[in-house]
Amino acid sequence: MLLFIAETVYCQTFTVSGTVIDGGNKMFLTGANVYLQENLNGASSDVDGFYSFKEKSGTYTLVCLFMGYDTVRQKIVLNKDLQVNFKLKEAAVAVEGVEIKVQREDKNVRSTQVGTIELPIKQIEKIPVMFGEKDIIKTIQLLPGIQAGGEGNNAFYVRGGGADQNLILIDGATVYNPSHAAGFFSVFNADVINSAEIIKGGMPPEYGGRMSSVLNITTLDGDMDSYKAKAGIGLLSSHAQVEGPIQRGKSSFNIAARRTYADVILRPFVNGSSMLKGLQCYFYDINGKLAFRLSENDNITASFYHGKDVFNFNSDLQTFSCNMNWQNTLGVIRWNHIFNKRLYLDVSANVTNYQLNVGGYEQAYNMTYSSAVTDYTGKADLTYSPDTNNAVKFGVSYTHHVFSPTALQVASGSTQFNTGDPQYYYARDIIGYVQHDLHVTPWLEVLYGLRYNYFAQTGPFTRYVIDNVFNMENVDSTYYKKGETVKAYNLFEPRINIRFQLAADKSIKASYTLNRQCLNLAALMDISLPTDIWLPSTDLLTPQLCHQFSTGYFQNFKDNTIETSFEVYYKKMKYMLDVNPDANIISIFQTNLDYGFISGTGQSYGMELFVNKTAGKFTGWVAYTLSWTTRNFDEIMNGETFYARYDRRHDVSIMLNYELNDKWDFSTVWVFSSGNAATIPNAFYIINGNMYIEYGEHNAWRMPDYHRLDISATWKIFDTKHLAGDLNFSVYNVYNRKNPYIVSYTVDRSSDSNIIKVKAYQISLFPVLPSVSFNMQFK
Amino acid sequence: MKNKINRAISRRLFSSGGVIVSSILIISVLMMFIITSCSQEIAIDTGEYTKRPVIEGYIENGSSPWVCLTYNQAFFTEINLDFTTPEGMSLLTELFITDATVFVSDGSTVDTLQFMIDPAILEGNYVWPPVKYQGNKIVGQVGGTYNLTVIIDDETYTAYTTITTPVIPDSIWLEYDKANEKYCWIHAMIQDNAATADYYNCFAKRLGRDNYFSECSNCLWDDTYFNGMAFEAIAYRGSSSLFSMDTVNAADDKFGAFTVGDTVQLKVVTMDEGSFRFWQSLLNSSVVHSNIDGDAIGVWCGYGAYYTEPVICVEKP
Incomplete structure (x- = not known):
């Protein structure tokens, strides 16, 4: 009997849990092993240090x-459940010439x-x-399987997948436009980022709403x-x-702000005939966070972000001018x-808002346009770990x-045009x-x-019935009152990830995910711009669908x-959207904007190689991607397969860092x-004495390689008990490569x-x- | 001509249906100016293209029909406009279709259009079109419907168009450039008919300077936005075509504006929906809607035209 009890105790399992915090500032540490x-x-500590x-x-x-x-x-001594909380001290400064060797975590495997x-x-x-602006998205673009939108572009x-297929979160709230300065900088201020994780395959069920990736950023x-x-x-x-x-x-605050001033610096150098005359262009953003530790088991945080871009052009030298601003606000x-x-x-609970305002003027002709998206979200997640071998997480959100998407006003002199009422789309999204x-x-x-997603477009909404040629005569309509369901979708998304541990330092993983996406970004240009419009799935627009297999x-x-990985993937996508090249813009502005889209399919497959040295004086990574991405739309090339614009056969990124001394x-x-891939003209014709372009096959031409x-180099000038300062010298595009941005024709x-x-x-x-920046830290 | 692309963009500005696209283009173009570090000429292999006829034909009230026939060209084809040279003359046969059969019918009369060369080109002047098929039996009438038949290499292309009721501006006045009152634009107040779907365009000719009416920027409208209203159309001077030649003070002109001292005649036209859809798609869409039946590019366009009295661009009082 004693033997049996002893055996039972021996076989019992217990929980070890707790939190990991910075012993200095008492902040939770994410990712501690x-x-x-x-x-x-x-286990690794989560975003709350748990x-x-x-x-x-x-x-x-x-x-x-x-x-x-x-x-x-x-x-x-593990003979009962244990709670062990860690308060870590920052490591002492390394002695010159001595490399501190630490055992690294093996999360990769x-x-x-x-x-x-x-x-x-x-x-x-x-x-x-570039210009000394640290940027997390520029770093993401260096990872395998992730491609940059183009020179300087933050998409x-x-x-x-498309740029709209990435779920970008700050402290759990969606960021609809992650770019400043039309894509040259991201909205993420490096001073306040605590952790950043990108999931590009094997997305667990807790994440969804986008087909390609999740970029989850938490602030400090x-x-x-x-x-x-x-x-x-x-x-x-x-x-x-x-x-x-x-x-x-018990409680803390953290506030950070940025402001650009390129236009102010350039102003003295702009002469009277310069194209830059009359230009005002800047952005600013503010991050704030309050944290309250109510007890060992309860924590509350409140975070806030607001960022705004302003782009105005008002010059005596031009017959036209424009004023434009866009902003993200979330709490x-x-x-x-x-x-x-x-x-x-x-x-x-969170609220997120993205808003765009555009004004264009040409003498007595003027136009104003605005679009916006606002989300109000409440969510709850529960994690339950009943024993050693099981961890269950479930959650709900609304x-x-x-x-x-459209509020347009146009006037020609004294004539105010009828541009239709502002269009609104409402949707309920239950997860x-x-x-x-x-x-x-x-x-x-x-x-x-x-993952289950109930997505419903709701009223108030007026559905106009127009034909394929956008004939506006005798247009019928159906009105849905407030809260009434226009169209509802019940979407089920199974996911599975499997890991086979071959040895302590090696494993094989495989995953299958089904993702649905009910929000669509209507990109009006080939490059991502703040003028791109978000629209929900409606009775006309079926939620996008993506099957992804990866191993x-x-x-x-x-x-x-040194972490290494070799991955292959295959994605099949349906109900992808593109702008209808044949749409009559006036008609869709006066009726329903979702008439302006076409639906098609896509597929993508490829392999990724990643070698990452994470410790030592010399760190860095090499990433290589070999991939193919194609699309099919009935309205483009009669449904024939064509390459997606961002289909790139080879993509290589090498990032190296060397810490010479302190x-x-x-x-x-x-x-x-x-x-x-790009669509280029292959012929021209002359009408009324002017040349007009005929385009060749869709995306059949290739831009030159990039x-x-x-x-x-970073020079730590001083580092005292209370003050540290460093100078950063950067050179972007060292060998002055003239990389292609667009091809224009004259x-x-x-x-x-x-x-x-x-x-x-x-x-180009x-x-x-070259650029230089000075950073100072008060401790 | 270096500004051709910018002009092409400007032509799209605020034109019907291009409002949003236009604003984006403005921003994009400005961004380009701000940050463009360099551009370099590159060679591009555009691949094969499908050779197709281009049909451009007009009939307006009070005038006989005419049609210009060309072929589309490989994108980087060089055009020599000097028809007094052998190279220029050879263009006549490569670009222009000179051996087609063209006739127009109004239901009772068939007018076979005759091929003719504009004598001005043989004197080294530029005109559009330098060659055309000209009719002389039919004169366009308001409300008349006209059928076009073109036979090229045994292929037959057909189209029809209607001459719509012309519109007469209620008033015309000048607006001066605030930055430099030497330049101005012409405003015209037009009353739209609420009972009909109407389509408008406007052309301008500087008398003594231009050798043809050029299409004003931003004047291609349908009445969807202002049905039944009096609307204020603003005539921005259109860009010179490849085949026109500014003769006086061209370097001093301001893009899109008329200059004090110019005498300008406006041609305000209405057209049927098929014609409008072609012009609209030509400016705003990657898919051009021709009203020609057959594998051809182009338009058979009926205009209800009204020619204004000459407007003298006087100094601002």
Whole structure:
């Protein structure tokens, strides 16, 4: 009997859980690795610093490891559930010439998720950037399977998906336009980013609403112990950040702001005849966060973001002028509660708004236009870990969408045109999901689940019935009153991720996901612009659908300091949208905007190779992607298959960082990508004495290849107890590669010649661009 | 001519249906100016193209029909406009279709159009069209419907158009450029008929300077936006065509504006829906809607035309 009891105790499993915080500023640390030294069983801390895992009874050494902090080891006797909270101290400054060797986490190999990369924030700060503006999206574009939208463009394309197929979250709230300055900078201020993770394949059921990826960014809580500040001055912009306790150890604030001033700096250099005369162009943004630690088990945060771009052009030299601005505003309130070692609750409410206003004027002719999207969301997620081998997460959310895609006013002199009433689209979006992370055996782990999405377009709404040729005579209509369902969709999205652990440092993973997307971005140009319009799925627009299969081999080397992966994927997409090339814009503005789209299919497949050295004086990665992306639309090339604009056969990114000593850091980035597909003219004809273009096959031509080398050096000028300062020198496009941005065509006929000839010009944006920025930190 | 692309963009500005696209183009073009570091000429292999006839024909009230026939050309084809040279003359046969059969019918009369060369081109002047098929038996009448038949290499192309009721502006006045009162635009107040779907365009000719009426920018409208209203049309001077030649003070002209001292005659036209859809799609869409039956590009266009009295661009009082 005693033997039996002893055996029972021996076989019992217990929970080890707790939180990991920065011992200095009391902020939660995300991604800290907590594990048992004896068998490497453990877990990573989540965005609230919480970790939890199960283990059989016994005596162990519990290790808490996080880059940049001293590693903590603690003996534990596991004969009951244990709560162990860690307060980590920042690691001492490395002695020159001595490399501190630490054991690295093996999440790359042990996580079930395929196609997921956690971005190293510290590394992002060292990457050379244009004009000294650190930018997380520019870093994302260096990862395998993710392609940049073009020179300087912040749009990114994941595994053949469109720019609108990326769910971009700040503290859980959707960001509809992640770009400043028409795509040259992102809205994410590097001073306040706590963690960033991108999921491009194997999306777990807790995420959805987009077909290609999730970029999940969390912002930093303020320091709960002492006041700190950072400031930086660059050629284009300045930024400042202040944080500190409201009530020491219990609550904190964190505020950061940026403002560009390129137009102000350029103004003295703009002469009377310059095209820049009359230009006003800037952006600013503000991040704020309040954090309250109510108890060991309860935390509340409130975060806020507002960013605005202004672009005005009013010149005496031109007959036209324009005023344009766009802005993102969002607020999130979040409460998380630890019921017990097995149950964890996260509840949040958020509001997000994106708004665009455009005014165009040409003498007595003027036009104003605006569009907006606003979401009101409430959500709750519950994590339950009943035993060592199971972790279940389920959640619900409700979002009320309000889209105002078009509000147009046009006047010609004294005549105010009838441009129709502003159009509104309303939608109810209810989500429920459940996911189960199951350790079947020590070598087999399965994360599977189901996501359910009830999406309904609702009234008030007037559906006009117009024919294919947009004949506006005798148009019928149906009116739906407020709250009435126009069209409802019940969408089920099964997901599964499987990991086969081949050895401690190597694994094979595979995943299948079905994603549905009920929000659509109508891109009016080939490049992403703030004027792109968001629209929901309606009775005319079926939610987009994507099946994705991906698998990969993952192996780490040298105590997990070198991570490697090789992944292949295949995606089949349906109900993708494009602008109807034949649409009568007047008719759709006066009736329903969703008549302006066509629906088609797409597919994408490829392989990705990633080698990432994460520790040591020399760090960096090499990423290579080989891919094919095609589309089919009945209205384009009679339904024949054509390459997507961002179909690129080869995509290479190399990022290297070298920490010479405690004074100097060096880094470099080299990128190469095959040219974009483009549709080019193949003929012209003359009507009324003017030349008009005939286009060839859709996206059948290739732009020249893109490649570029950037370098950067950071000099830490001083670093005292209370003050640190550094100078960053960057050179963008070191060898002055004239990369293609667009191809333009000019009819060339000099005044003394009778010869008319069309010439093609490649427009390149950025030549070699040196920049310097100064950053200061008050500790 | 370096400004041709910019002019082409401007032609789209605020034109019917191009409002949003236009604003985006403005912004994009400005962004280009701001940040463009360089441009370099590149060679592009455009691949094969399908050779097709281009039919451009007109009939308006009080005039006989005429048709210009050309072929579309490979994108980088060079055009020599000097028809006094052998190279220029060879263009006549490569670009223009000179051996077609063209006739117009009004239901009772068939007018076979005759091929003719404008003598001005043989003196080294530029005109559009330099060659055309001209009718002389039929004179356009308001309300009349006219059928066009073109036979090229045994292929037959047909179209029909109607001459709609012309519209007479209630008033015409000048608006001066605030930055430089030497330049001006012409405003015309037009009353739209609420009972009909109406389609408008406006052309201008600087007497003594231009050798034909050029299409004013931003004047191609249907009445969807202002049905039944009096609307204020603003005539921006259209760009010179490839085949026209500014003769006086061309360098001093301001794009889109008339200059004090110009004497301008406006031609205000109405047209039927088929004609309008062609012009509209030509400016605003990647899919051009021809009203020609057969694999041809182009339009057979009936205009209800009203020619204004000459407007003298006087100095601002």
